[in-house]
Amino acid sequence: MPTENQPDRDRTAHIRNQGIFLTLSAVVNGLQWQLYPADFKTEEGTFSVYLYAINREHAAAILLELKETAVLRDGDLVGITRND
Template identity: 75%
Template sequence: MSRQAVPLAAVVVEQGRTWRLFPVDFTTAEGTFSVYLYALNREHAAAILLELKETAVLRDGDLAGITRND
């Protein structure tokens, strides 16, 4: 399996709002892993995480690539 780093900015300003990167850790039988999400503050990050827990689904297919959205 080929691995490639995906650089993420710690802070992004979008439409005058500052979004910060927050790490989210989770544990499975294989170990502890991390994902990251952007939020306005820690409370916002917690709300996004709750929404993810309630609504997230795995998409069909494999990730074909990463495209910048700026």
């Protein structure tokens, strides 16, 4: 049994082995949202994030909004759940 400061090793290992799968498009309220990649460069290399948007211009607007307002959440990602 893990203590407060010790991770649950089985759960952590299981999450590390899971993949995150994104559909290329999704219909929401009758509108088709497509997946758009956005790349960014750091000293460690080039990385990507993915955005759902209605079209390329919409994706660019979302990316701009992210640049202006995004903050890193507290804590680590421990799982992915669906919200539909």
